[in-house]
Every structure is written in C-alpha cells, then in structure tokens.
Amino acid sequence: MSSTQKTHLLDLLAESHSSTQEVLKKVGLDLQVYMDPVWRVRDILWHIAVWDRQATNSILAFENGGQYAIQDFDEGVFNEAAFKEGREFTQDQVLEESNQARLEFQHAVQKFPLDQLDSQLLFPWGDEQGDVAKLVKYMIEHDNEHRAEIIAAGKF
Numbered sequence: 130m131s132s133t134q135k136t137h138l139l140d141l142l143a144e145s146h147s148s149t150q151e152v153l154k155k156v157g158l159d160l161q162v163y164m165d166p167v168w169r170v171r172d173i174l175w176h177i178a179v180w181d182r183q184a185t186n187s188i189l190a191f192e193n194g195g196q197y198a199i200q201d202f203d204e205g206v207f208n209e210a211a212f213k214e215g216r217e218f219t220q221d222q223v224l225e226e227s228n229q230a231r232l233e234f235q236h237a238v239q240k241f242p243l244d245q246l247d248s249q250l251l252f253p254w255g256d257e258q259g260d261v262a263k264l265v266k267y268m269i270e271h272d273n274e275h276r277a278e279i280i281a282a283g284k285f
Contacts, residue, residue, distance in 0.1 A: 132243060138265045139235055145272040146231045149177075152276055156283040158220045163278075168212065170282075171223045173275045175215030176208065178223075178230035183253035184268050185230070188237040188261065191250035198255030238265060 158171040168176075183199065190197035199207060215223060241261055249258040252267070 134262070135238070135241075135243065135246060138238055138262055141269055142231065142235050142238065142265060145269045146228075149174075149272060149276050149279075152279055152283070155285055156279060158223070160279070160282055162282040166212075170279055171220055172212055172215055173279060174227040175218070175223050176211060177272060177275060178227045179211040179215070180253075180268065180271060181230040181234040184264055185234045185237045187250055187253045187264065188241060191245075191248070192237075192241065196251040197253060198251050199253050202253075202255050204254070234268070
C-alpha cells in the first residue's frame, strides 16, 4: 500500500465522521432510533466510538508486535455492556468521546508503518484478520449503516 492509499483511508475516516456530524445538526441526541431496546442517537454515537477504540486497539497491538481481540467476544453481550456504560455519560461527554475516539483511530492509521500496511492483523472481534484498509472499510461501513438508521428515524 502506498502513502497515497493511506491518505485516502484517512480521508475516508474523516469524511465519514463529518457526514455523521452533519446529520447530528438535523436531529437531537435524544431521538429514538431503535425501539426495543431503546437506543437513542447518543447511544449510537457511543457505540461507534467504542468500536473506533476497539479498532485502534487492534492496530496498536499489531504495531507493538502483538494481537488484540476482545476477550470472550459475544457481539450482543459486548454491545449491551457498552450501551450501559455509555448511559453513564452526559451528551457532551458522548460527543467528546465520539470525536476523540475517531481522532485516535485516525492517528493510529496515520502512524502505521507504510511497509506493514498490507500485513494481516487480528480484528477486534477475534475471528477475522485483514489489513488496515479492510479494517478501516469495515468501520466506515459500520458508520454508514448507523448514519442511515439515524436519518431514517429523523425522517429526512
């Protein structure tokens, strides 16, 4: 992978986050997106931030010669625990965490050595490996999915 491709990945991460921020200007953080259980926009932002952190953990572990995966990963259990954790924070704290987690994810991609960008690292869910580009693309798809759900709930 070239430095141009790396820059493209960073641009995609920034654009995806900016697109979500634009949607937030049109909806309140208390807008209900899911009904059972009730997840509001703020919960989704927290959820995305948690996953950005997990992706960052995988990248950093690989850079340090190791691997990272969420221990005893069960998607439903993990997401529910993260949801409950996020409810402990104010809306401002959720917004700050959303921005900070994405910046740290971008920073991890930025400093990832060019000569290792095609290397296979363990993804945080533990049953899949791929290169940094694939991980970034997964996370952007994750953003897009949730952004579309917020837009649908906001009916615009």
